[in-house]
Amino acid sequence: MRSIIRVALIAGVIAFSATAAHAADTVTGLQPASPQPAADQLKPGLSVTYYFNKFNHTREIPEWAKYKDGVQGEPIAMLDYFVGDGDVLTSGRADHVGADIRGYINFPVAGTYTIAMQSNDGVDLNIGGKRVVYDPDVHRDRYSDLVPVVIETPGWYPLRLLYFEKQVTSTVELYWLKPGGGGQLDFVPAEAFGHIPGETPQS
Numbered sequence: 001m002r003s004i005i006r007v008a009l010i011a012g013v014i015a016f017s018a019t020a021a022h023a024a025d026t027v028t029g030l031q032p033a034s035p036q037p038a039a040d041q042l043k044p045g046l047s048v049t050y051y052f053n054k055f056n057h058t059r060e061i062p063e064w065a066k067y068k069d070g071v072q073g074e075p076i077a078m079l080d081y082f083v084g085d086g087d088v089l090t091s092g093r094a095d096h097v098g099a100d101i102r103g104y105i106n107f108p109v110a111g112t113y114t115i116a117m118q119s120n121d122g123v124d125l126n127i128g129g130k131r132v133v134y135d136p137d138v139h140r141d142r143y144s145d146l147v148p149v150v151i152e153t154p155g156w157y158p159l160r161l162l163y164f165e166k167q168v169t170s171t172v173e174l175y176w177l178k179p180g181g182g183g184q185l186d187f188v189p190a191e192a193f194g195h196i197p198g199e200t201p202q203s
Ligand SMILES: [Ca+2]
Pocket: 120, 121, 139, 165, 166, 167, 168, 169, 170
């Protein structure tokens, strides 16, 4: 069932790619992690801190975090959550969840990647100090623009994703098309994510 849904969604992204009107401005100047995280420090997936509140905009998550401690969740293996009214990510809750997701993403080769998200509700994705995807308020499932992202140096880049689910259905998916890839976006795979337990990388 899930694979059928996934095919349909990827088909939707491909449909977007056929229309230049949905292409976003190219994002450049991303800074790789310096120093690069050591392989023996990195654990799979992304770290996540949850904040339980009825958010309406991603900017409210760090504001809320100034006054209320979050709850550390189980790491997120990859961003392929299309769960309807089920639990939000690894939070164990279905509604009123904010997530501050951090870690590293590995770009294996230099070149221009195409990055896109589907979200419900808001997302604010920053990589290597640059905002890549920004759809920050309450909405039903929808795709971002296709964002061309120039990577000059292969390797690990700090990633921060602010995400919240207000109520009912939730979705958070991250897609890419690698340089020279053939027309089809796919989920960013689990091996492209890592985190160092206890560390808060800045991006
Ligand atoms: Ca929702």
